[in-house]
Amino acid sequence: MSAKVLVEREGAILVVTLNRPERRNAIDRETSEAVAAALDTLDADGDLSVAILAGAGGHFSAGMDLHAFAAGERVELPGRGLAGLTQSPPAKPLIAAVEGYALAGGFEIALACDMIVASETASFGLPEVRRGLIAGSGGLVRLPERMPRAVAMECALTGRTIPAAEAERWGLVNRLVAPGGALDAARALAAEVAEGAPLSLAATKRIVAEAGRWPEGELWPRQNGILERVIASGDAREGARAFAEKRSPRWTGT
Structure with missing residues (x-):
């Protein structure tokens, strides 16, 4: 560097x-x-x-x-x-x-x-x-x-x-x-x-940054496409487990 x-x-x-x-x-x-x-x-x-x-x-x-x-x-x-x-x-x-x-x-x-x-x-x-x-x-x-x-x-x-x-x-x-x-x-x-999951943070940033420029008819399909990738992630499952177990999540970025 x-x-x-x-x-x-x-x-x-x-x-x-x-x-x-x-x-x-x-x-x-x-x-x-x-x-x-x-x-x-x-x-x-x-x-x-x-x-x-x-x-x-x-x-x-x-x-x-x-x-x-x-x-x-x-x-x-x-x-x-x-x-x-x-x-x-x-x-x-x-x-x-x-x-x-x-x-x-x-x-x-x-x-x-x-x-x-x-x-x-x-x-x-x-x-x-x-x-x-x-x-x-x-x-x-x-x-x-x-x-x-x-x-x-x-x-x-x-x-x-x-x-x-x-x-x-x-x-x-x-x-x-x-x-x-x-x-x-x-x-x-x-x-x-940084308390949030890396994949969730990146997806949230993308939607906030881009949604205002999406055509009206494409807003929900585009958001849902991003959402589905986050929901399918290991961090989404880890977040749910951590909530149920009353502990801090251990994010992996995957």
Whole structure:
């Protein structure tokens, strides 16, 4: 694993840390590849239920590494996007732990996560229009899904910075915590999530993420197809046994 990305296992939780503090955790090709590899591990390992994505050095991420881009480096991964994430998020839940800046592509990376835990001093924004660009890593698609459309439009068209308290008010941030506390709060939230079965978590995430775009006549067949695979799993039987035996379940991810 690249030194630009640190990966730690904490039981059923995988903690992935962008580790380029000297660049405010800007994303170059090597960083994208390392994050993608970590998230592949998350999805492939039945002992892992949820991941946290954080940034080292007091900031989440300033987005694409413009120095690498200017040098001709292809920062995004084909089919996966910036940080190997924005076009193809993992099947299992992913929580962003945001301190400091989450700007431009850094904000788009946070939006590609399922939940955001933020410090009171964190700030978010898509300033691309001020640089003659557009937020092309999913921000313009996901932001209106996470806050009122008119507010998302204002933020995207002005490129203004969104303080953490305002982001929480619009429902963009799940939990707002004291400065320096985002990662610990994300760990606490991840521990709550990890009490669920990995297959159930992934199936639930998929339905929540996709159902709004399913054609009306296909909603129930598509949901039931996902549900049937979960019901037929060993973890579904284990959950029932654990309930009957009044004990904690032992998930296997199968």
